[in-house]
Amino acid sequence: MTTVLIVDDQPLQRYGFHILLDSVDETDVVGEAAHGAEAVRKTAELRPDVVLMDVRMPGMDGIEATRRIVAAGGRSRVLVLTTFDLDEYVHAALRAGASGFLLKDVRPEELLAGIRAVASGDAVIAPALTRRLLEEYARYVPAHRADRAEDPGLGSLTDREREILVAVGKGWTNGEIAARFVLSESTVKTHVGRVLAKIGARDRVQAVIFAYDHGLARPTTD
Amino acid sequence: MTTVLIVDDQPLQRYGFHILLDSVDETDVVGEAAHGAEAVRKTAELRPDVVLMDVRMPGMDGIEATRRIVAAGGRSRVLVLTTFDLDEYVHAALRAGASGFLLKDVRPEELLAGIRAVASGDAVIAPALTRRLLEEYARYVPAHRADRAEDPGLGSLTDREREILVAVGKGWTNGEIAARFVLSESTVKTHVGRVLAKIGARDRVQAVIFAYDHGLARPTTD
DNA sequence: CGGCGCGTAGTACCCCGGTACCACTGCGGC
DNA sequence: GCCGCAGTGGTACCGGGGTACTACGCGCCG
Numbered sequence: 001m002t003t004v005l006i007v008d009d010q011p012l013q014r015y016g017f018h019i020l021l022d023s024v025d026e027t028d029v030v031g032e033a034a035h036g037a038e039a040v041r042k043t044a045e046l047r048p049d050v051v052l053m054d055v056r057m058p059g060m061d062g063i064e065a066t067r068r069i070v071a072a073g074g075r076s077r078v079l080v081l082t083t084f085d086l087d088e089y090v091h092a093a094l095r096a097g098a099s100g101f102l103l104k105d106v107r108p109e110e111l112l113a114g115i116r117a118v119a120s121g122d123a124v125i126a127p128a129l130t131r132r133l134l135e136e137y138a139r140y141v142p143a144h145r146a147d148r149a150e151d152p153g154l155g156s157l158t159d160r161e162r163e164i165l166v167a168v169g170k171g172w173t174n175g176e177i178a179a180r181f182v183l184s185e186s187t188v189k190t191h192v193g194r195v196l197a198k199i200g201a202r203d204r205v206q207a208v209i210f211a212y213d214h215g216l217a218r219p220t221t222d
Numbered sequence: 223m224t225t226v227l228i229v230d231d232q233p234l235q236r237y238g239f240h241i242l243l244d245s246v247d248e249t250d251v252v253g254e255a256a257h258g259a260e261a262v263r264k265t266a267e268l269r270p271d272v273v274l275m276d277v278r279m280p281g282m283d284g285i286e287a288t289r290r291i292v293a294a295g296g297r298s299r300v301l302v303l304t305t306f307d308l309d310e311y312v313h314a315a316l317r318a319g320a321s322g323f324l325l326k327d328v329r330p331e332e333l334l335a336g337i338r339a340v341a342s343g344d345a346v347i348a349p350a351l352t353r354r355l356l357e358e359y360a361r362y363v364p365a366h367r368a369d370r371a372e373d374p375g376l377g378s379l380t381d382r383e384r385e386i387l388v389a390v391g392k393g394w395t396n397g398e399i400a401a402r403f404v405l406s407e408s409t410v411k412t413h414v415g416r417v418l419a420k421i422g423a424r425d426r427v428q429a430v431i432f433a434y435d436h437g438l439a440r441p442t443t444d
Numbered sequence: 445c446g447g448c449g450c451g452t453a454g455t456a457c458c459c460c461g462g463t464a465c466c467a468c469t470g471c472g473g474c
Numbered sequence: 475g476c477c478g479c480a481g482t483g484g485t486a487c488c489g490g491g492g493t494a495c496t497a498c499g500c501g502c503c504g
Contacts, residue, residue, distance in 0.1 A: 094356055122349035123356050127339035134316055134345050137359055158480060171428040174461070187482050193462065205427055206393040212434045382451065396491070408453050415492065
């Protein structure tokens with residue numbers, strides 16, 4: 001039995017989902033919420049398996065609510081449902097940690113399949129959105145695993161050198177790296193020099209590019 | 223009516239898909255191929271709406287075949303089917319330009335829904351894989367559109383400055399940029415300096431990071 | 445017309461980064 | 475015990491990068 005919390009500011013919309021989910025015996029609607037704040041509170045309280053989350057709501061929207069629910073660390077998973085397939089919504093929702101994104105015109109059986117998938121730890125994306133998502137994915141996500149092994153360089157880096165490379169990838173100067181790692185600047189220079197030689201980079205700029213292309217550097221963090 | 227080409231090195235597997243797709247009237251199997259090379263040839267010849275592509279095959283595998291079919295630029299879309307949900311396969315297939323990725327244990331109706339989606343220009347991913355895909359997506363894909371506007375800096379860059387930033391993001395030195403843009407190195411320095419000031423970067427290293435985080439820099443494409 | 449933004453270009457200066465080369469410690473393996 | 479490697483550290487040198495400031499032509503707008 002999958003427990004579900006329905007979040008939508010439209011009572012009628014909630015009613016529709018409620019009826020649908022009640023009509024099958026694999027889901028159990030344990031609560032409803034009309035806006036983001038209530039969704040966060042009730043999720044903490046009711047601990048549903050799945051939160052059916054609307055995006056557009058007065059007050060705290062579904063994206064922010066999703067972010068908070070995910071950050072709270074419970075086992076509840078969020079399935080975002082919206083009428084609009086705006087890229088910004090999809091993007092924001094997924095970055096907020098949603099486990100799925102479906103359009104409200106979804107057929108009932110697909111919604112149920114989606115809830116089932118999300119409840120079991122999988123994720124779902126409406127096919128109409130998946131296409132654009134994949135295009136971005138292919139554009140942005142770098143070479144990755146398969147290539148890492150084949151790649152001359154990364155594998156030959158020592159642990160310390162990899163740490164240094166990550167630090168370089170954060171945009172730190174040799175002095176800053178030395179300070180944070182409690183090393184002398186000379187040592188940092190030695191490490192950086194070896195890293196450059198191993199990965200075939202001319203200078204730290206190309207090292208940063210290498211780090212990004214190989215998934216060593218993470219956006220935003222620091 | 224959706225025309226389909228079935229690609230799999232196992233005759234029995236092809237047979238199973240053939241029977242399934244023949245049993246419904248919305249799909250029409252127009253051909254079969256036993257390996258990658260044959261798949262590429264028959265796709266060019268038969269121009270199917272959808273190519274059901276197996277990954278593991280002797281000779282040219284499904285990934286490479288997908289790459290070539292997509293590169294050929296026809297309207298055929300590739301739906302990759304495999305028994306193994308290895309990340310490398312998914313990743314490679316999507317980068318190769320596949321419109322979908324499903325596991326062979328998919329239920330018949332889901333396969334048909336997938337074919338339908340792919341034929342209509344959408345994309346599908348097996349829920350079990352979508353989860354991992356999304357995690358990577360959230361990790362790698364940068365701030366993006368919504369944030370770009372709000373972001374102080376990028377919007378205020380002139381066209382020329384943005385070009386320069388992209389060049390810096392490729393790892394080029396000022397001299398190289400000057401050569402490729404047919405400018406004096408002084409001019410490049412002026413531009414770079416202004417870019418740094420506008421985006422709030424200390425040096426070109428941080429500029430590269432900014433470029434990557436904001437989607438200005440593309441992996442690999444030098 | 446005068447001003448402003450943009451692109452272009454230059455000079456002068458300083459410092460960080462990269463290279464070359466060397467040296468010591470600690471640890472694991474032959 | 476000795477060798478090799480990883481990690482640490484140092485000196486010396488120089489070139490590219492970044493800053494500051496100046497300057498000019500061009501197109502656009504009030």
